[in-house]
Amino acid sequence: MKKIFIFHSIHDQRFFVFFSRILLTVEIDYTWQTYETFQTASANSPLSEMPDELFFILDKTTDCSTQIPLILSRYPNASVWVFESCEDLKRITSIFPKLTHSVELYITNAWADYVSKIVESFEKTKSAFSVTENPQVRLKSLELPEINRYFDSTTGQCLFDYSTARSTGFKITCPHCQQSYGLHLPTETHITRCRRCGSFNELKLETPAAATVPTSENKP
Numbered sequence: 001m002k003k004i005f006i007f008h009s010i011h012d013q014r015f016f017v018f019f020s021r022i023l024l025t026v027e028i029d030y031t032w033q034t035y036e037t038f039q040t041a042s043a044n045s046p047l048s049e050m051p052d053e054l055f056f057i058l059d060k061t062t063d064c065s066t067q068i069p070l071i072l073s074r075y076p077n078a079s080v081w082v083f084e085s086c087e088d089l090k091r092i093t094s095i096f097p098k099l100t101h102s103v104e105l106y107i108t109n110a111w112a113d114y115v116s117k118i119v120e121s122f123e124k125t126k127s128a129f130s131v132t133e134n135p136q137v138r139l140k141s142l143e144l145p146e147i148n149r150y151f152d153s154t155t156g157q158c159l160f161d162y163s164t165a166r167s168t169g170f171k172i173t174c175p176h177c178q179q180s181y182g183l184h185l186p187t188e189t190h191i192t193r194c195r196r197c198g199s200f201n202e203l204k205l206e207t208p209a210a211a212t213v214p215t216s217e218n219k220p
């Protein structure tokens with residue numbers, strides 16, 4: 001069984017409820033911690049142990065940019081999972097120097113099932129949610145005018161709603177920072193934000209036909 005530390009904002013209620021329900025159904029060793037109180041955690045608290053996985057829940061009401069590097073440097077061997085609402089992609093500016101998986105989700109039952117599968121994979125020792133089974137998808141860098149089309153100019157709220165789309169996972173490499181990681185998002189979403197460097201990218205899903213290239217056998 002793996003140990004997970006879950007970091008969230010003291011102001012966040014939505015994700016706390018969402019994850020608490022999921023965690024009730026699995027046998028996992030987990031510890032909740034708020035960003036706001038992390039620096040004051042004492043040496044003999046549960047946080048003095050070494051986790052296998054770090055979950056960072058991002059909330060639009062909280063800027064946790066100061067705490068992220070501190071937390072990552074304290075637990076250098078843990079995998080890093082970042083969870084955030086698709087609605088807040090532009091409103092949250094936090095970035096992570098280390099990133100293993102980025103999950104852009106909606107608070108829905110379908111996403112609760114998907115996140116449950118991720119967490120269930122930690123029940124068995126040395127088992128991890130495998131991105132190697134997920135297809136590789138190419139990303140194209142987006143320019144500012146294109147990015148702005150997706151978000152409200154005053155509030156930053158996204159203008160798209162893929163809350164009823166299926167959840168899916170990909171392997172990606174960011175064209176800006178060259179970091180490779182697992183990306184999980186609704187199938188119909190075309191836009192993503194790299195949580196390593198903060199840049200916006202567009203998913204370029206290729207059809208099997210488009211991916212076909214002539215082989216040497218086709219040559220005369």
Ligand SMILES: [Zn+2]
Pocket residue numbers: 174175176177178179194195196197198199
């Ligand atoms: Zn990047």
